[in-house]
Amino acid sequence: MRRSFRILAAAGALAILAGVVGWTSAAGTGPATIRIVERQFGYTRVDVGRHGLSPGDSEIITSRLFNKRVTQKPIGSGRFICTFTNGLNRTCIATIGLPKGQLVATGAVRFREFYNLAVVGGTGLYDNARGTLTVIRTTRKPARDILLFRLAG
């Protein structure tokens, strides 16, 4: 009886330890805010269906990412693929490549000047990342945005 209790206790302790390790690895970055300046350098519009803006059209935007507090050189690249659904409304998937991994955000966008996307995952350091990406346009020409990731874990 006593032996069974010891085995159970050891198993419980191992389980708690495994749980803590797992939670820690899931929240690789921990709660964090990442601020990046994005400078757009490519824009491609794919017009499908009837001419002009119509559901199914898509736009592909490529950009370079900067963190001037660290270096003047680009620290990564961004790719936005948006599919228009209704009028100016579109669904976008943003893939942000950073030195220690990628972050992927998706969501609905109406105005490109100011929108939020849900961070749904990532790779590398940002494995299993969750949170919000807020994009704010600071200049139109050249198009510069602030990308603000608020990661929950």
Place this chain on the structure above:
Amino acid sequence: MAPAAERSDSTATPHWRQRLRTASLSSRVMVGSAVLALLVAAAFGVLLYAVSTLDDATKRERHAKTVTAATLQLEKLVVDLETGLRGYVLSRQPAALEPWRNARAQLPEKLRAFERLASTTAQQTRRARNLVTQINEYLNDYSIPVVDLVRASPAVSRTQTVRQEGFFRVSEIRRQFARFLDAENALTAHRTSSAQSWSDRAIALAVFGLVASAILIGGFGLYLARSIAEPVREVSGGAARLAGGDLGTRLVPHGPGEVQELTQAFNDMAERLERGRRELEAQNEKLRESERAKSELVSVVAHELRTPLASVLGFTSVLLQRDLSREEQRQYLGIIDAQGRRLAALVNDFLDVERLEEGKVVLAQELVDMGRIVREQTELFAGQSPHHLLDVSLPETPLAVRGDANRLAQVVANLLSNAIKYSPRGGVVRVAGDREGSNVRVSVADQGIGIPEEVQKEIFGKFVRGHATANGIEGSGLGLTISRSLVEAHRGHIDFESTSGKGSTFWFELPVAVPD
């Protein structure tokens, strides 16, 4: 081993105590003053520390208030930015943006001032930097783009996303402000409390130090009073007893070194005074003795001079007043001559004694045969008394001594004269001279009245005549005094043996002359 160590300790402690007891007053005063000075200095140091701590706490509190004021001003600017922006977004009236503009204009300076003032601790510095970053990001990443959006795309600026972002950012900044202020207040409170606590402890320590100093100063004064006043009072009492005539007063040395020296000096002074008094008393006694001797001398001299002088005057008167036969005249003149000679001899004796006492007699250092001197003097005295038989015993060889022949003859003559005078009923006077070892010994023995035992000790003194005067024996009492002085001046020795009623033997010894 242990007993040895104990013995060592037991011998070391009394030595240490002894050194402490005999330490000089000046060293005690210096050590005591140094301890007191250290204590007072420590107390004042603690007080100074308390004052400086309080002053520091006051400065920190004042600085904390300045930081709080700067923080609140900055927070107000942020609120102005936010409210101005919201008003502009809602109304799109440029006038609504005025608070925003004012706040934006003031913001850089206020941020710099805030960052500078808030650098009190590393944590607060980090918090302040974080706040400044957030405010700058709010302004540059949100507020300014939104103002631009209002102008370019008013619909965008009024979306929920934009409003939420603004609310979220300002809320976060205000939370940061609250945390910063809480931390600053906690820090100030902690510092004030710590300073107050230190101040309280320092004041308590200082008060304790000052009270202890006061007690120690009082104790030190008491100790000094007892160390100095008490022994000085004892010395004063001793001096009073000394002044009162108690020259046997002595004090027990105790107390500090200087006081012990004072006591020792007092004892030395008392000792010298007592010795001086004894010497004075002895001198007084001598003076009294001298005065008595002088009176006696005057009496003796007057008596000795008066007797022959009376004879001289009496017989001279008889010769002048009566017609005497030639034979009678010759007889009386003979008496006058004899008495005159006696007077001259007396005067010579007086002069000799004086010269000998003053060391003015000059003795010749010639080779003298004592046998010849004894023989000559015996022959001279042999005819003077028909009742005495002078038996001379001398060796055939000379008894050579070195000295003054006349003075040595005077000594022999004195002894012979005494032997005859003090044998009034006559008898044999045995005179002997011989060599004994390295000395020549001359002795004169009579069968006379002898010397009473009570006089024997002072028989060589001046004017000592024993019972001679009572027995009607003439003399000055200076012969033996002169004889002893002369013998001793020749590095010799004179002495006697006598039995009252049976006679006396006087003898003297002189060193045998060493041939040149």
